[in-house]
Amino acid sequence: MIKDERISTLTLAILCLISREPHSAYQLRKAFSTTPMGHFSSSPGAVYPALRRIEAGGLIRGRTANRKTLRPKRMYEITAKGMKVLKGQLRLPVTRDDVVSHMDDLMLRFAFMERLLDRNEILAFLMGFERETEGYLDYLKELRGAIGEHLSGCEDLAFDHGLASYRMNLNWARKAIAEISPTKGRESRRK
Amino acid sequence: MIKDERISTLTLAILCLISREPHSAYQLRKAFSTTPMGHFSSSPGAVYPALRRIEAGGLIRGRTANRKTLRPKRMYEITAKGMKVLKGQLRLPVTRDDVVSHMDDLMLRFAFMERLLDRNEILAFLMGFERETEGYLDYLKELRGAIGEHLSGCEDLAFDHGLASYRMNLNWARKAIAEISPTKGRESRRK
DNA sequence: AATTTCATGTAACCAGTTACATGATTCA
DNA sequence: TGAATCATGTAACTGGTTACATGAAATT
Numbered sequence: 080m081i082k083d084e085r086i087s088t089l090t091l092a093i094l095c096l097i098s099r100e101p102h103s104a105y106q107l108r109k110a111f112s113t114t115p116m117g118h119f120s121s122s123p124g125a126v127y128p129a130l131r132r133i134e135a136g137g138l139i140r141g142r143t144a145n146r147k148t149l150r151p152k153r154m155y156e157i158t159a160k161g162m163k164v165l166k167g168q169l170r171l172p173v174t175r176d177d178v179v180s181h182m183d184d185l186m187l188r189f190a191f192m193e194r195l196l197d198r199n200e201i202l203a204f205l206m207g208f209e210r211e212t213e214g215y216l217d218y219l220k221e222l223r224g225a226i227g228e229h230l231s232g233c234e235d236l237a238f239d240h241g242l243a244s245y246r247m248n249l250n251w252a253r254k255a256i257a258e259i260s261p262t263k264g265r266e267s268r269r270k
Numbered sequence: 271m272i273k274d275e276r277i278s279t280l281t282l283a284i285l286c287l288i289s290r291e292p293h294s295a296y297q298l299r300k301a302f303s304t305t306p307m308g309h310f311s312s313s314p315g316a317v318y319p320a321l322r323r324i325e326a327g328g329l330i331r332g333r334t335a336n337r338k339t340l341r342p343k344r345m346y347e348i349t350a351k352g353m354k355v356l357k358g359q360l361r362l363p364v365t366r367d368d369v370v371s372h373m374d375d376l377m378l379r380f381a382f383m384e385r386l387l388d389r390n391e392i393l394a395f396l397m398g399f400e401r402e403t404e405g406y407l408d409y410l411k412e413l414r415g416a417i418g419e420h421l422s423g424c425e426d427l428a429f430d431h432g433l434a435s436y437r438m439n440l441n442w443a444r445k446a447i448a449e450i451s452p453t454k455g456r457e458s459r460r461k
Numbered sequence: 462a463a464t465t466t467c468a469t470g471t472a473a474c475c476a477g478t479t480a481c482a483t484g485a486t487t488c489a
Numbered sequence: 490t491g492a493a494t495c496a497t498g499t500a501a502c503t504g505g506t507t508a509c510a511t512g513a514a515a516t517t
Binding site for chain 1: 467468469470471472
């Protein structure tokens with residue numbers, strides 16, 4: 080049995096990309112530095128050691144091509160164990176801490192769910208997202224009621240920003256649920 | 271002359287809080303763990319070393335009360351140099367990287383600006399925020415035009431989330447500019 | 462011929478996490 | 490008197506940053 084300990088964002092991102100198709104370290108770094116998917120760390124000092132760690136844990140396997148050359152190219156592919164761990168991570172329940180501090184992780188997980196989980200699991204994720212976001216939003220509203228009077232103009236506006244963020248997240252989750260849930264199963268979103 | 275090197279989020283948060291009134295390490299940790307201002311790290315292993323570092327840099331000064339007891343209470347207050355550095359940080363131009371990856375820093379800076387900067391500087395911050403957000407939003411829209419066709423449903427929804435976030439940020443900045451700018455200087459926002 | 466891009470990595474450093482350790486004070 | 494909270498800190502570990510180093514292949 081594989082424990083569902085949380086893995087770092089970088090590890091998760093690497094696992095997600097490699098789960099689709101094999102990548103070299105360089106390809107991963109490119110993906111992180113050029114696509115919006117990752118404003119993750121593309122620094123070599125992060126990626127190379129991370130790949131070593133993940134391989135040592137048995138989640139990916141590196142194959143070296145052109146073994147003769149000085150710097151042979153190394154492609155990493157996911158293992159069966161890696162696939163299980165990745166799915167376990169995607170299925171992890173959404174927590175308050177996630178929606179407050181780890182939105183990037185949540186979106187990464189969500190973006191890669193389609194091929195790896197079934198519809199009910201995706202819906203469960205979104206409903207957890209909705210629930211936790213709503214809970215935090217309630218807390219913020221309550222807090223504003225309690226301390227709102229003695230906030231300066233800027234503080235008040237910053238508070239507004241928080242409220243607007245979580246409201247937007249909540250709306251997004253509801254829209255996503257409506258689009259994914261089979262009751263109103265329209266497949267194509269673009270006209 | 272004080273260099274405007276970027277300081278860590280935790281350092282910035284500590285400096286902001288202490289700039290208002292002296293805090294002990296414990297009070298700082300409480301503020302970080304209980305208020306929404308900081309979902310920053312309240313762990314002792316972060317806060318105590320950070321205070322040492324900041325004090326060593328001459329930005330804050332600790333005063334020990336109850337010197338007789340075994341664990342004397344230590345209150346930190348900001349120095350003139352610390353105040354200069356803090357203001358320098360608040361005045362730093364808003365970058366693309368900030369709006370994409372460091373929204374928490376930006377909101378922290380904004381929330382503490384009122385007492386420390388003048389209105390024009392606050393407006394300059396907001397206009398930088400607006401400009402960079404708009405720029406990134408344009409980039410995202412363009413990107414969707416280029417690659418949008420072959421996104422899966424979840425990927426597409428995740429992309430939507432990004433777009434909605436930056437749109438919300440942009441609207442927030444515009445609203446904040448309108449409220450702060452003197453041309454339409456209405457002071458009280460709450461009825 | 463020179464520059465850019467592909468491609469691999471290391472080393473020193475920095476800051477944050479978890480877990481541990483200690484003890485005083487306040488309140489039920 | 491026992492629990493919670495106030496209050497200070499350390500140690501081992503983790504993982505990410507910047508800067509450095511090397512060299513092949515492709516492009517201009």
